[in-house]
Amino acid sequence: MVKLNLGEQLQRLREEKNLSREELAQEMNVSRQAVYKWENNKGYPDIENLIKLSDLYNVTLDELIKGDHSFQKKIVIDQKKNKIEDLSDPGFMIGIILVFVGYF
CATH class of the missing domain: 1.10.260.40 (lambda repressor-like DNA-binding domains)
Incomplete structure (x- = not known):
């Protein structure tokens, strides 16, 4: 496919x-x-x-x-730009979850 x-x-x-x-x-x-x-x-x-x-x-x-690897990389890059205190931001947490979902 x-x-x-x-x-x-x-x-x-x-x-x-x-x-x-x-x-x-x-x-x-x-x-x-x-x-x-x-x-x-x-x-x-x-x-x-x-x-x-x-x-x-x-x-x-x-x-x-899942099929768009360049978008997945963008999520990873954007997340690296965020500071650790951004963990309280729900959008940040969803981004992290999406990154992990793509790997499993």
Whole structure:
């Protein structure tokens, strides 16, 4: 099975739901340009939007990101930039969990 990168996965899921980029943008409360960037790997949704997307498409976070190794590396790099006191931030903890989920 060919693994899709995050952008390809997001576009495929949106099209399966018969949503336009504009409709998805409205549903997600983001710009149409943001959706375009996500689907073309010019940017990544933040963890909050990843959770919304997984709920909307009825897929797990793991299913969304597992095939995109560059996105997984970005999570690791971003986490290294954070300071230890950021452990109280729920987004930080979810990022760490996603990194570990990708390895198992």
